Amino acid sequence: MIEKSYIKNQTTKIKVILFIIIFYAVLQVLMSTQIINNYWQQIICFAGVMTISALGLNLIYGFTGQFSLGHAAFFGIGAYTSAFIIKTAHFNNTFLLIIGLIAGGIFAGVIAFLIGLPILRLRSDYLGIATLGFGIIMKVIFDNADAVFPVLGGSRGMVGIPQMTNFAWVYLLVFFTVIILRNLINSAPGRALISVREDEIASESVGVNTTKYKTLGFVIGSIFAGVAGGLYAHLYAFLHPQNFDFLKSIDVLLIVVLGGMASISGTIIAAVVWVLILEGLRVVLPEAILDWRLVIYPLLLILIMIFRPGGIFSGKEFKFLHYQEKK
Amino acid sequence: MNNDTVLAITNLNRYFGGLKAVSNFNMVINKHELVGLIGPNGAGKTTVFNLITGMYSPTSGSIKFLGEEISNLKPHQIAQQGVTRTFQNIRLFSSLSVLDNVRIAYHYKIDYGIAHAIFHSRKFSSAEKLIKEKSLEVLELFGLASRAEEIAKNLPYGEQRRLEIARALVSKPQLLLLDEPAAGMNPSEIKNLMELIHFIRDRFNLTILLIEHQMRVVMGICERVVVMDFGEVISQGRPEEIQSDPKVIEAYLGKTTTEWRE
Amino acid sequence: MLLTIGSPWLIFLLIVFYFFLLLVVAYFLQQVINGLQLGSVYALIALGYTLVYGIIRLINFAHGDIFMVGAYLGFYAILRFKLPLPIAILFAMVGCAAVAIIIERLAYKPLRNAPRIACLITALGVSLFLENFCSLKFVFGPNYLAYPRPFPVVNFNLGQVTISNIQIIVFFVAIGLMILLELFVSKTKTGMAMRAVAFDKNTAQLMGINVDFIVSITFGIGSALAGAGGVLYGIAYPQINPFMGIMPGLKAFVAAVLGGIGIIPGAMLGAGIMGMVEVLTSAYISSTLRDAIAFLVLLIVLLIKPTGLLGESSIEKV
Numbered sequence: 083m084i085e086k087s088y089i090k091n092q093t094t095k096i097k098v099i100l101f102i103i104i105f106y107a108v109l110q111v112l113m114s115t116q117i118i119n120n121y122w123q124q125i126i127c128f129a130g131v132m133t134i135s136a137l138g139l140n141l142i143y144g145f146t147g148q149f150s151l152g153h154a155a156f157f158g159i160g161a162y163t164s165a166f167i168i169k170t171a172h173f174n175n176t177f178l179l180i181i182g183l184i185a186g187g188i189f190a191g192v193i194a195f196l197i198g199l200p201i202l203r204l205r206s207d208y209l210g211i212a213t214l215g216f217g218i219i220m221k222v223i224f225d226n227a228d229a230v231f232p233v234l235g236g237s238r239g240m241v242g243i244p245q246m247t248n249f250a251w252v253y254l255l256v257f258f259t260v261i262i263l264r265n266l267i268n269s270a271p272g273r274a275l276i277s278v279r280e281d282e283i284a285s286e287s288v289g290v291n292t293t294k295y296k297t298l299g300f301v302i303g304s305i306f307a308g309v310a311g312g313l314y315a316h317l318y319a320f321l322h323p324q325n326f327d328f329l330k331s332i333d334v335l336l337i338v339v340l341g342g343m344a345s346i347s348g349t350i351i352a353a354v355v356w357v358l359i360l361e362g363l364r365v366v367l368p369e370a371i372l373d374w375r376l377v378i379y380p381l382l383l384i385l386i387m388i389f390r391p392g393g394i395f396s397g398k399e400f401k402f403l404h405y406q407e408k409k
Numbered sequence: 410m411n412n413d414t415v416l417a418i419t420n421l422n423r424y425f426g427g428l429k430a431v432s433n434f435n436m437v438i439n440k441h442e443l444v445g446l447i448g449p450n451g452a453g454k455t456t457v458f459n460l461i462t463g464m465y466s467p468t469s470g471s472i473k474f475l476g477e478e479i480s481n482l483k484p485h486q487i488a489q490q491g492v493t494r495t496f497q498n499i500r501l502f503s504s505l506s507v508l509d510n511v512r513i514a515y516h517y518k519i520d521y522g523i524a525h526a527i528f529h530s531r532k533f534s535s536a537e538k539l540i541k542e543k544s545l546e547v548l549e550l551f552g553l554a555s556r557a558e559e560i561a562k563n564l565p566y567g568e569q570r571r572l573e574i575a576r577a578l579v580s581k582p583q584l585l586l587l588d589e590p591a592a593g594m595n596p597s598e599i600k601n602l603m604e605l606i607h608f609i610r611d612r613f614n615l616t617i618l619l620i621e622h623q624m625r626v627v628m629g630i631c632e633r634v635v636v637m638d639f640g641e642v643i644s645q646g647r648p649e650e651i652q653s654d655p656k657v658i659e660a661y662l663g664k665t666t667t668e669w670r671e
Numbered sequence: 672m673l674l675t676i677g678s679p680w681l682i683f684l685l686i687v688f689y690f691f692l693l694l695v696v697a698y699f700l701q702q703v704i705n706g707l708q709l710g711s712v713y714a715l716i717a718l719g720y721t722l723v724y725g726i727i728r729l730i731n732f733a734h735g736d737i738f739m740v741g742a743y744l745g746f747y748a749i750l751r752f753k754l755p756l757p758i759a760i761l762f763a764m765v766g767c768a769a770v771a772i773i774i775e776r777l778a779y780k781p782l783r784n785a786p787r788i789a790c791l792i793t794a795l796g797v798s799l800f801l802e803n804f805c806s807l808k809f810v811f812g813p814n815y816l817a818y819p820r821p822f823p824v825v826n827f828n829l830g831q832v833t834i835s836n837i838q839i840i841v842f843f844v845a846i847g848l849m850i851l852l853e854l855f856v857s858k859t860k861t862g863m864a865m866r867a868v869a870f871d872k873n874t875a876q877l878m879g880i881n882v883d884f885i886v887s888i889t890f891g892i893g894s895a896l897a898g899a900g901g902v903l904y905g906i907a908y909p910q911i912n913p914f915m916g917i918m919p920g921l922k923a924f925v926a927a928v929l930g931g932i933g934i935i936p937g938a939m940l941g942a943g944i945m946g947m948v949e950v951l952t953s954a955y956i957s958s959t960l961r962d963a964i965a966f967l968v969l970l971i972v973l974l975i976k977p978t979g980l981l982g983e984s985s986i987e988k989v
Contacts (some may be wrong), residue, residue, distance in 0.1 A: 200974050207730065211928050212973050215966035218921075222963035262527050269526035269533065270516040270540065277502050277513045284500035286484035287462060287493060288514040289580060298523070328921075332795055339792050373807055380799035383792065388781045391789035 106253050113249055123249060124317060129357040130252035131313045134259045136337040136353045137346065138306030141263060143335070144343035145272075146299030147279025148202065149210040152217030153307055153334045158224055158326030159193055160186030160308025161315040162234060165243045168316070169233065179246040183255075183312040190308025194301045202296045217328045224323035239322040247317040255313065256350075259306055263346055266302070275299045276344075340386060340393055348395030413439045414476070415584055415616045416461070421470035423453075423460055423640075430456045432640040434470070438584070443610055443617045445631035445648070449660055453640040454620045455497060458586050462494050463487040474584065489517055493577040494586035497620075499569050503562035507553055507572055510561050511544040514579035544579065550612070551575040551605075567598050571605070578613055585609075587619040591626045599623060603630050628652070636660065697831030702954045703947070708838045708907055710946025711845035715900030716923035717930075717938040718852065719893030725869040725933035726889045728787065732794040733774065735920015736801035737894045741767045741901025742818075742911045743811050750819045759821070760844065760902045767898030768891035775890045780883070805913040818909035841903045848899055849939060852892070856935065865889055869933065918962070922949070925969045931982030940980060944968070 109126070112118045118126070139153045164182030167173075173181070201212045228236030235241065266272045277285040278292045278299075285292050315321055333356075341352030359382075363375040390396075414437055421434040431453045438444050446454050459465045461472055463484035472480040479487050502510050519540065525533040548554040551571045556564060561572060570590060577585060590606070591599050603626060610617055621627050627634060628648045636644040636651055638660040644651050651657050716738050723731045741763040748759035778797055782790045806813040825836045856862035867875040868885045876882050904919070905911055926945040930937025948968050952961040972980060 201970075204973060204977055207728075207932070208928070208973055208977055210730075211925065212970055214921075215925065215969050218966045219963045219970075222960060226959060265527045265529060266523060269523075269537070270512070270519045270521070271523050271526055273505075273509055273513045274516045276505065276509075280502035280505060281500050283464070283484075284496070284502065285513070286464075287488055287496075287500075288576060289485050289488040289493075289517045290513065291483075291485045291517075302523075329917075336792060336795070339788055343788070373803070376803035377800060377807065380796040380803070383796035384778055384800070387785075387789045387793045387796065388778070391782060391785035 102257065106250075109253075110249060125357060125361050127247055127249055127252045127317050128314075129354045130249075130256045131247075131310045131317065132334070132337065132357055133256050133350050133353040134313070135307050135310035136334050136341070136349045137259050137263055138303040138310070139334050140303075140338045140341075140343065140346070140349045141266075141275075141306070142300050142303035144338055144345070144349075145267060145279060146275045146296060146303075148296055148300055149206050150213040150300070150303075151210045151328060151331050151335065152213035152215075152220070153304075154326045154328065154330035155217040155220035156190040156194060156304040156307035157311040157314070157330070157334075158220060158321075158323070159190045160311030161321055161326070162224065162227070162240070162311075163189045163308070164312030165240055165315040165321055166231065166234060168246070169243055174244055174246075176246045176248065176251070179251060179312075179316060182246075182316065183309050186312035186315075187305040187308040190311070191301045191305040194304030195297065198297045198300045202293065202300060214328055214331070217326075217331050221323050221327045224326060235321070237323060239320060241320055243315055243319045243321065245316055245319045247313050252313060255309065259309075260346060260350070263306075267346075271295070271298070279344075336383065340383075342393030342395035345393070345395040348393055352394060415440055415442075415474065416618070417471075417473040418457075418461070419471045419473075421457070421460060421472065422468045423456055423465055424468045429640050431460065431467075434637075434640070434642060436635055436642070436645075438616055438618060440616055441610065441614070443606070443630055443632050444619070445627045445634040446618060446620045446637065447622070447627055447634060448637035448643075452637040452660075454637055455588060456640075457637070458494060458588055458620065461487075461586065462492060485517075488580070488582075491580075491583040492586065493580065493582040493584075495570075495573045495577055495588055495590060497588045497592065499573050501561040501569055501573055501576075503560070505561060506558050507548065507561055507564065508541070508544055508557040510572055510576050511547055511579055512540050514576050515540045515544065518580065547575050547579055566593060567601075570594075570602075574605070574609070578609060578615075581613065582615070584616050584618065585613075587617065587621075589620055589622060591621060591623045594623075596625075599625060602626070606630055693831060698954070700832050702950050704832065704834055704838060705954075706947035706950035707943070708841050708946070709950055710943040711842050712900045712904045712907065713919065713923045713926050713946050714939045714942035715845055715848065715896045715903070716919060717927040717942040718849070718935065719897045720924050721927040721930075721933055721935060721938040722865075722889050722893040724927070726865065726886055727779075727783070727790075727872075729779065729790050729794060730924065731890075731893075732791070732920075733797035733801060734893070734897060735916035735918075735923070736798050736805075737767050737771055737916070738897040738901045738904070738920060738923075739805065739911070739913060739916035740770055740801065741894075741898025742905045742915065743805070743901075744898065745902030745905055746816065746818060746911060749821050756821045756840075756902075756906070760899050763898040763902045764895035765898075767894040767901070771890045771894030772887050775887055780886075802913050802916070811913055813913060815910050815912045818905040818911055820906055820909065837907055841907050844899065844903060848896055852896065853935065855892075861885070861888060922965060925966065928979055929969055929972055931979030934979070934981050937979055937981040 109118070113123050135153065135157050138156075139150065142148050142150050142153070164186035167185050168178065168182040197216055201209065201216070204212055224234075225237040227234040228238070233240070267276070274285070274290045274295050275298065277288075277290055278295050282292050337352045337356050338349055340356065341348030341350070360375070360379060363378065364372065367375055386394075416436070416438040418434060418436045421431055422429070423431040434453075434457060446457065448454055456465065460467055460480070463479065463482055463486070467480050470480070471478060474487070474490060474492055477490070479490060479492070482490070502513065505513075519536050521530070521532045521536050545554055545557060548557055551574070553568060553572055553575060556568065561569065564572065574587070574590070587606070591602055594602060606617065606619075607630060609615060619631070631648055634645065634648050634651045635642055636654075636657050643660060644654045644657050646654070716734065719734050719737070720731060723729055723734070744763040744766040745759045748754045748762045749756070754762060774797055778793050779790060782793055805811045820837075822836075827834050827836075856865060864875070864880045864885050865888070867878065867880060868882055872882055875885075922945050923942060926941035927938045928941070929944060930939065930941030945965055948965050949961050952964040956964065976982070
């Protein structure tokens with residue numbers, strides 16, 4: 083006898099997959115017919131990029147509990163790596179973007195591993211400061227990178243990057259990121275990660291190698307950031323070190339906290355809303371008070387924190403993001 | 410020392426600057442023993458626990474578990490070798506479910522890695538099924554199976570303590586350290602606890618070392634008692650023996666009478 | 672033998688060495704003086720961070736922007752109201768204290784019992800708000816402004832080394848304020864209350880200390896110091912703009928951590944080091960790398976002594 087809950091699980095699964103496909107199809111059509119114009123297409127793609135990056139930080143901070151203020155540095159490493167490879171190799175086929183993205187992700191992961199080795203044993207606030215310091219050092223490296231690789235542009239910025247990111251790529255990668263993160267979290271290694279956040283001492287006492295799992299969370303989260311960075315590089319086709327400074331790290335942190343830490347759904351929604359609101363304010367506000375955009379935005383932030391300090395989703399998830407067992 | 414020795418501590422010292430938290434500590438525990446470690450507050454009992462479990466490394470001395478030196482190992486390695494513990498102030502994974510608290514203790518016995526997890530391989534599904542089954546079994550033994558989906562911090566105090574013990578037993582350790590398991594319990598809860606400790610010792614084939622202030626528990630279940638004061642062992646023997654040892658009486662009554670609770 | 676053959680060369684070498692030493696050492700001493708000036712300003716900001724962190728464990732990201740507000744208040748005091756420097760500094764200190772206390776009451780107090788990250792994010796929000804609000808045309812405007820100097824710059828030459836009256840003023844005003852702070856914290860009742868709340872908030876409350884009041888006072892004092900720092904920065908490096916607080920704020924914060932966050936002498940020590948490292952790096956290595964080197968120093972210190980140079984290592988009780 084097939085259990086009722088099994089049927090419900092399957093039905094939900096099918097519903098969700100259908101929704102994902104239809105949502106993509108609708109948006110893609112709107113884009114192809116220019117009902118959503120190029121400017122807004124870029125904004126939507128950027129929302130997807132920020133989603134992937136924020137999901138990475140959520141893994142590091144929301145799930146594993148490691149307070150990192152240097153996330154934008156890994157985003158930048160991924161961006162510059164992908165741009166460098168693809169521009170130097172003169173790739174122009176959009177499918178070859180995958181090479182840049184993989185390279186960007188892996189390189190970001192390697193650097194995260196190396197930096198993590200000494201840094202991850204610091205406690206909370208100090209880890210935040212150390213990652214902040216790392217981020218600043220990285221920015222200085224980006225500023226001076228052209229001394230070693232002139233094509234990277236240094237503080238003048240890097241131009242001429244092939245524009246290969248499109249909505250299809252972004253949507254696909256957001257989807258993969260969400261699935262990977264969901265599957266990781268709802269597994270034994272994932273629970274080990276979460277136990278590190280909950281109580282390191284108790285975690286060690288039941289045999290969890292907390293150092294290994296802190297590093298794992300940090301590296302995987304940074305890989306996500308690197309891939310997001312790669313997408314970003316080929317979206318705007320221009321990179322400037324200022325896009326990877328600690329203010330940008332703070333932007334990602336804001337998204338993670340606003341959406342609710344350790345909530346995948348919260349992060350997705352917060353990222354999209356954050357991008358759209360910042361852009362939306364640019365459109366909605368009359369010319370004269372456009373500057374008020376950046377005054378209103380932090381005020382909103384403060385209000386949300388005061389009235390909903392746990393973030394919008396406060397750790398809850400949409401049902402389908404919980405692991406459904408096969409019966 | 411013989412083949413039956415589970416834990417052998419020799420000349421253990423731990424100094425914090427000028428403070429001798431543990432000094433010249435010697436103790437041997439054999440298989441299936443139920444040993445109590447008592448002493449006034451500040452005697453160094455929890456420090457001994459922390460040394461055994463690897464949270465502190467000794468200033469000097471040796472700790473041998475099943476014949477192997479463990480004093481140079483990391484806490485998670487020692488746990489994997491088969492020494493687990495509970496804590497004086499309960500350390501559960503409070504915002505996780507009861508089931509997850511127990512499941513996490515399984516993780517290092519799993520043979521699948523993150524790749525399997527991400528791609529939901531067959532290895533992953535069967536391992537997860539197994540983990541859940543075994544975890545529920547353990548919870549059942551402790552009367553917590555019905556609470557499996559509840560968040561740990563919402564459990565009543567007594568059940569939180571049981572959960573912490575259950576979690577420590579999941580990996581089938583050989584030595585279990587209990588740090589003041591009866592703290593905050595009323596007499597009937599204490600009675601249940603003592604039965605529980607006997608039960609798990611037999612069911613899980615355990616050797617147990619426990620720190621306690623409640624003399625009812627120490628006298629009731631410990632077969633042997635080690636008494637500490639100022640970081641040193643001042644007496645050991647059967648509960649009745651140490652109860653009348655003048656050194657022990659002085660250590661307790663010389664401080665505050667409330668330490669000696671009956 | 673050596674003396675007779677080598678002596679003219681020896682003497683020549685000694686003379687070259689003497690001048691080399693003079694120039695090198697003189698150059699070094701000059702940088703030390705510059706470093707002390709910068710370190711003094713950083714110290715005033717760093718103290719605010721350390722005081723607030725000590726009391727409510729908050730990294731007040733908006734502190735650097737209070738520093739900025741102080742600079743602007745001094746700007747208007749000197750330029751518009753033609754106030755003498757000491758009064759301008761006082762004006763900035765009082766103004767900053769007021770602003771900080773208002774912010775604390777409106778934005779931080781409601782989150783006293785919320786998860787720490789919420790307070791942190793709020794602090795970031797306040798920071799962004801201050802920066803962008805002050806950029807608005809009807810407030811301070813987004814452009815760089817030249818800081819008025821209330822008196823002409825006078826340079827004193829000691830051999831190869833030059834000290835300006837500005838540098839002397841900055842250094843001694845900073846030292847003076849730090850001494851006042853130290854006296855206040857150690858000798859007054861309020862200072863003792865501050866230390867009590869920093870040590871154990873709940874027990875302090877049980878002892879009858881009005882924690883809310885003490886927290887506000889702490890914010891006020893820390894921000895007053897930053898305000899003074901802003902004016903001093905303005906007369907020393909005479910260009911200000913609404914975003915000027917970001918980098919110095921960050922560096923001062925790092926300085927506080929370097930010395931041991933929550934520890935007053937630690938903030939002073941850390942700030943001195945940060946100022947020195949920054950200036951020396953600029954002078955001897957490269958000015959583009961100076962930020963990187965400063966933060967590298969931080970990373971190295973944290974890895975060796977995770978709680979900062981003067982910090983106590985806290986072992987978590989099990």
